[in-house]
Amino acid sequence: MKLSFRWYGVNDPVKLEYIKQIPTMESIVTAIYDVPVGEVWSMEKILNLKEIVEKAGLKFDVIESVPVHEDIKLGRGDRDKYIENYKQNIRNLGKAGVKVICYNFMPVFDWTRSQLDKELEDGSTTLVYYKEQVDQMDPLNKDLSLPGWDSSYTKEQLSELFEAYKKIGEEGLWKNLEYFLKEIIPVAEEADVKMAIHPDDPPWSIFGLPRIITCEENVDRFLNLVDSRYNGLTLCTGSLGCAKFNDMARLVDKYSAMKRIHFIHVRNVKILSDGVSFEESAHYSGCGSLDIVEIMKMLYKNGFDGYLRPDHGRMIWGETGKPGYGLYDRALGASYITGIWETISKISK
DSSP states (O other), X not given: OEEEEEOOOTTOSSOHHXXXXXXXXXXXXXXXXXXXXXXXXXXXXXXXXHHHHHHTTOEEEEEEOOOOOHHHXXXXXXXXXXXXXXXXXXXXXXHTTOOEEEEOOXXXXXXXXXXXXXXXXXXXXXXXXXXXXXXXXXXTOTTOOOTTBOTTSOHHHHHHHHHHHHHHHHHHHHHHHHHHHHHHHHHHHHHTOEEEEOOOSSSSOBTTBOOOOOSHHHHHHHHHHSOOTTEEEEEEHHXXXXXXXXXXXXXXXXXXXXXOEEEEEEOOEEEOTTSSOEEEOOSSGGGSSSOHHHHHHHHHHTTOOSEEEEOOOOBOTTOOSSTTOOSHHHHHHHHHHHHHHHHHHHXXX
């Protein structure tokens, strides 16, 4: 296991020198955020970012994410142009020594929550998904702004995208994903960069949009689209694990044994009584619905040597910053995960 930490660049209030102080921390997970989706990342920008990370004594191994343009997902317009640009990004990142690229194939919106600062009983604040709140949201209301949503779209553009995705449905999205993979995976093999798709978060349809990386059956289908070890997973325990139909320890066991987990996000979630709503919790197993110890045991059993990062944390101890991405609770999560790994390792020997 290689411990890593997400960092949002030089404007991130969480400084690299603080991240470096977390025991056993190896790598930074980051990206270039000022290039429009679909365009090529220049070698100059990539190497500049790499230099900043490595000067802090950390490795520049994982990119999260290289976004996929909507024309690729919809299979229209300038799809082939954007795929060629994507291939060039893989080549450029490979030249810079990047080992894994995380991406997703979620239409329009990335991860969705209904509230970013829900206060828990202990006084910490966290991200939550309450079905009742989500059901009342209008995604075409431009006053609505949540993380994972591209606020650059106009209301008319969003309406057009919704209608386009409604027409292609899930099978159309699968078809376009297959086309994309068959184009980029050979390039990833040549560049020695593992592609790692992130599951849909949450793993069900949002606002009527199709979502397909949601469950074991669909993950199997995805992996079989291009049966290459370079076509793998960013297995996010919180994204898949917020659905009761996903047995996370078993899925981690299955896909780590197949050597198709290249990157894993470990976080805990508390599934509420309606079976759909959930709250992001502290990483400790007892705080949520996932057995983090069992998940780590499965990774260890199968010799997992990929990248792991503690995922979304609560805001604790008065910290302010990007929701889900403060320093303190993620650092606690990293130490908790490392402690589990060390214990399993010593017991096993």
